[in-house]
Amino acid sequence: xxxxxxxxxxxxxxxxxxxxxxxxxxxxxxxxxxxxxxxxxxxxxxxxxxxxxxxxxxxxxxxxxxxxxxxxxxxxxxxxxxxxxxxxxxxxxxxxxxxxxxxxxxxxxxxxxxxxxxxxxxxxxxxxxxxxxxxxxxxxxxxxxxxxxxxxxxxxxxxxxxxxxxxxxxxxxxxxxxxxxxxxxxxxxxxxxxxxxxxxxxxxxxxxxxxxxxxxxxxxxxxxxxxxxxxxxxxxxxxxxxxxxxxxxxxxxxxxxxxxxxxxxxxxxxxxxxxxxxxxxxxxxxxxxxxxxxxxxxx
Amino acid sequence: xxxxxxxxxxxxxxxxxxxxxxxxxxxxxxxxxxxxxxxxxxxxxxxxxxxxxxxxxxxxxxxxxxxxxxxxxxxxxxxxxxxxxxxxxxxxxxxxxxxxxxxxxxxxxxxxxxxxxxxxxxxxxxxxxxxxxxxxxxxxxxxxxxxxxxxxxxxxxxxxxxxxxxxxxxxxxxxxxxxxxxxxxxxxxxxxxxxxxxxxxxxxxxxxxxxxxxxxxxxxxxxxxxxxxxxxxxxxxxxxxxxxxxxxxxxxxxxxxxxxxxxxxxxxxxxxxxxxxxxxxxxxxxxxxxxxxxxxxxx
Ligand code: HEC
Ligand code: HEC
Ligand code: HEC
Ligand code: HEC
Ligand SMILES: [Ca+2]
Ligand SMILES: [Ca+2]
Ligand SMILES: [Ca+2]
Ligand SMILES: [Mg+2]
Numbered sequence: 001x002x003x004x005x006x007x008x009x010x011x012x013x014x015x016x017x018x019x020x021x022x023x024x025x026x027x028x029x030x031x032x033x034x035x036x037x038x039x040x041x042x043x044x045x046x047x048x049x050x051x052x053x054x055x056x057x058x059x060x061x062x063x064x065x066x067x068x069x070x071x072x073x074x075x076x077x078x079x080x081x082x083x084x085x086x087x088x089x090x091x092x093x094x095x096x097x098x099x100x101x102x103x104x105x106x107x108x109x110x111x112x113x114x115x116x117x118x119x120x121x122x123x124x125x126x127x128x129x130x131x132x133x134x135x136x137x138x139x140x141x142x143x144x145x146x147x148x149x150x151x152x153x154x155x156x157x158x159x160x161x162x163x164x165x166x167x168x169x170x171x172x173x174x175x176x177x178x179x180x181x182x183x184x185x186x187x188x189x190x191x192x193x194x195x196x197x198x199x200x201x202x203x204x205x206x207x208x209x210x211x212x213x214x215x216x217x218x219x220x221x222x223x224x225x226x227x228x229x230x231x232x233x234x235x236x237x238x239x240x241x242x243x244x245x246x247x248x249x250x251x252x253x254x255x256x257x258x259x260x261x262x263x264x265x266x267x268x269x270x271x272x273x274x275x276x277x278x279x280x281x282x283x284x285x286x287x288x289x290x291x292x293x294x295x296x297x298x299x
Numbered sequence: 300x301x302x303x304x305x306x307x308x309x310x311x312x313x314x315x316x317x318x319x320x321x322x323x324x325x326x327x328x329x330x331x332x333x334x335x336x337x338x339x340x341x342x343x344x345x346x347x348x349x350x351x352x353x354x355x356x357x358x359x360x361x362x363x364x365x366x367x368x369x370x371x372x373x374x375x376x377x378x379x380x381x382x383x384x385x386x387x388x389x390x391x392x393x394x395x396x397x398x399x400x401x402x403x404x405x406x407x408x409x410x411x412x413x414x415x416x417x418x419x420x421x422x423x424x425x426x427x428x429x430x431x432x433x434x435x436x437x438x439x440x441x442x443x444x445x446x447x448x449x450x451x452x453x454x455x456x457x458x459x460x461x462x463x464x465x466x467x468x469x470x471x472x473x474x475x476x477x478x479x480x481x482x483x484x485x486x487x488x489x490x491x492x493x494x495x496x497x498x499x500x501x502x503x504x505x506x507x508x509x510x511x512x513x514x515x516x517x518x519x520x521x522x523x524x525x526x527x528x529x530x531x532x533x534x535x536x537x538x539x540x541x542x543x544x545x546x547x548x549x550x551x552x553x554x555x556x557x558x559x560x561x562x563x564x565x566x567x568x569x570x571x572x573x574x575x576x577x578x579x580x581x582x583x584x585x586x587x588x589x590x591x592x593x594x595x596x597x598x
Binding site: 034239240294 | 350539592
C-alpha cells in the first residue's frame with residue numbers, strides 16, 4: 001500500500017511565540033469556550049456550534065446563531081483546527097487567535113462587540129483570578145486579545161491522535177481494514193491526494209471549488225482571482241462532521257466524495273470506488289480528548 | 300444554634316418503582332440530556348437551559364428557546380430537582396419522568412413533537428445499543444417514555460451533597476461561618492422556615508406568592524384557588540442560580556430575600572438581617588458532580 005502522501009498527526013500543534021501554552025491558560029480558555037455569557041443573548045457559546053459531543057460541530061447544514069440567524073456556512077470542526085494556519089472555509093483569517101475574535105463579534109454568531117465582551121467577562125468577578133493566573137505579568141489581564149489567546153490555547157488541546165491510519169503508518173499493519181487500504185490506494189490513483197495530503201490530509205491552502213453560489217475568499221476581498229477559492233478541508237474525523245462542504249450541501253460522505261470526484265477531478269467515481277474511499281475516510285476518527293465540564297464563576 | 304427545621308440532603312433521591320436506576324440508563328440519559336438533536340432546530344438541548352457549568356440554569360431572567368422565543372419563566376436548576384415530587388415553578392407535573400416530556404415538546408423550548416423526537420433519535424443508528432442496554436427487556440426500546448425515563452435517571456445523579464450546612468449538621472461546628480450561623484438563626488426567628496425547611500430547605504408544596512402577573516398554577520387549571528400558587532423554591536445552591544423567582548425579576552439574592560420578607564412575612568428586613576441571611580444561603584453550595592462530555596453517536 002502506498003504511503004508517500006500520508007503522515008501521522010503530530011501530538012502537538014504549532015504554538016505561536018507570543019502565546020505560550022500553560023495549564024492555566026488552557027483552563028481559562030476552556031471556561032471561555034463553554035461560557036454562553038460571551039454572547040450578547042447569554043445562550044450561545046463556542047460549544048453551541050462546535051459541540052465537542054458532536055465531533056466539534058453542530059451537525060447542521062449552516063449554523064444557527066444569535067436570534068437563530070445564519071451566516072449560510074457550515075461550522076467546521078475545531079478538532080485539529082490548530083494545525084491549520086489559514087482559518088475559515090475561505091482562509092480569510094490567520095491563526096486561532098485572530099480567528100476566535102470573529103465569531104464573538106459576528107452578528108449572526110454571538111453578536112457581542114469586543115468591548116461589551118470584555119465588560120461582561122470583567123463583571124463576573126470570579127474570572128479575575130483565572131486571568132491573573134493565565135497572564136501573570138499583565139496589569140489588566142482581562143482584554144479581548146487575551147480572551148482570544150486563552151480560547152486559542154484551549155483549542156490547541158483539541159487534537160485527536162492515534163486514528164487507524166496513524167497506527168497503520170506507525171507499523172500496525174492490522175489497524176486499517178482491507179477496505180480502507182483499498183480506499184487509500186484509490187485516493188492516490190485518482191488524484192485526491194494532490195490536495196488532501198500530509199498530517200491533516202489537507203495542504204491547508206486555498207484551491208478552487210466551483211459549487212453553489214458562495215464566492216469563497218472573493219466574498220471578503222472582492223478579487224476575481226479569489227472567486228470560489230476555499231481551503232482544502234481536512235479528512236481527519238470527517239466521518240463525524242456531516243453535512244459536508246462550506247454550505248453543508250452534501251448530506252453524506254458518499255455524496256461529498258462523488259461531488260469531489262466530478263467537480264475537482266472531472267471523474268465519475270464508481271460505486272465501488274466511493275465505497276472504498278468511505279472505508280478509508282472512516283478510519284480517520286482519532287481519539288477525542290475527554291473533557292470535563294468547567295465550573296463557571298457565578299458572578 | 301437552632302437545628303430543628305434543618306436536615307442534611309440524602310445522598311440519593313427517591314427512585315420510582317417503575318424506573319430503576321442502572322448505570323446504563325444513567326449513561327443514556329446523560330447522552331440525551333446533552334443532545335441538541337432532541338430539539339426541532341437541532342441546537343437546543345436540556346443542557347442549553349440547564350447548563351451544568353452554571354449551576355444547572357441559564358442564568359437568564361427567562362429562558363430563550365426555539366427561535367429565541369421565551370415562555371416568560373426562569374429556568375430552575377436541575378441540581379437536586381430529583382428531591383421534588385411536584386415539578387415546575389407551579390408544581391403542575393409530578394416526577395421527573397412526566398416533567399422531561401414537557402420541554403422537549405414545548406413550542407418555546409425544544410419544539411419537538413413526541414413522535415418526531417422518537418423518529419429523530421431512532422434514525423441515529425448509534426443510539427440503539429444504548430437503549431437496548433438501558434431497557435433490556437423491551438422489544439422496541441426507543442420510545443418517548445423511555446427517553447424521558449433515561450433523562451430522569453440521569454437527573455437523579457445531579458445531587459450536591461456536603462455543603463457547609465450539611466457538614467455543620469453532621470457535627471463540624473466550623474463548617475458554617477459565624478455570619479452564616481447568625482443568618483440561620485434569623486431565618487428561624489422571622490419565619491422563613493415555615494416554608495423553607497427540611498433537606499431541600501423547601502416543603503416542596505405550593506404556597507401563595509403574589510408578585511408580578513404570572514398566575515402560577517391557575518395558568519394551567521384556571522381555578523381561582525390556584526391563583527399565585529407557586530412551589531416553595533429550594534435554597535440549596537441558590538447562590539448559583541440568579542436571577543430569582545419564577546419570572547427572574549429579582550436580580551440578586553439580596554433583592555429576593557428582601558421581597559420574600561415583605562411579600563411572604565409582611566416584614567421589612569433590616570440591612571443586617573439581609574446580610575446574615577445571604578451568608579447563610581451562600582453556605583448551601585454543595586458538591587456538583589464532575590461530568591465528562593458524552594460522546595454522541597454521529598448517525
Ligand atoms: C453560531 C455558530 C458559531 C459560533 C457561536 C461559533 N462558531 Fe466557529 N464557526 C462557525 C462557522 C459557521 C464557521 C465557518 C465560517 C466560515 O468559514 O466563514 C466557524 C469557523 C470556526 C473556526 C475555523 C475552523 C477552520 O477549520 O477553519 C474555528 C477555529 C472556530 N470557528 C472556533 C470558534 C470559537 C473559538 C468560537 C467561540 C469564541 C466559535 N467558533 C463560535 C460557527 C460558529
Ligand atoms: C483540487 C483540490 C482538491 C481535490 C483534487 C480534491 N479535493 Fe476534496 N476538497 C477540496 C476543497 C477545497 C474542499 C473544501 C470544499 C468547500 O469549501 O466546500 C474539499 C472538501 C472535501 C470533502 C468535504 C470535507 C468537509 O468537511 O466538508 C471531502 C469528503 C473531500 N474533499 C474528499 C475528496 C475526495 C475523495 C477527493 C478525490 C476523489 C477529493 N476530495 C479531491 C479540494 C480538493
Ligand atoms: C428553552 C429552555 C429550556 C429547555 C431547552 C429545557 N428547559 Fe427545563 N425548564 C425551563 C424552564 C423555563 C422551566 C420552568 C418552567 C415552569 O416552571 O413553568 C424548566 C423546568 C424544568 C424542571 C423543573 C425543575 C423544578 O425544580 O421544578 C426540570 C427538572 C427541567 N426543566 C428539566 C429539563 C430537561 C430534562 C430538559 C430537556 C429534555 C429541559 N428541562 C429543557 C427551561 C428549559
Ligand atoms: C409562605 C411561604 C414562604 C415564606 C414564609 C418564605 N418563602 Fe421564600 N419562597 C416561597 C415560594 C413559594 C417561592 C417561589 C417563588 C416563585 O415562584 O417565584 C420562594 C422563593 C424564595 C427565593 C428565591 C429562590 C429562587 O431560586 O428563585 C428565596 C431566595 C427565598 N424564597 C428566600 C426566603 C426568605 C429569606 C424568607 C424569609 C425572609 C422566605 N423565603 C420566606 C415561599 C416562602
Ligand atoms: Ca461539516
Ligand atoms: Ca433562578
Ligand atoms: Ca446511518
Ligand atoms: Mg458579584
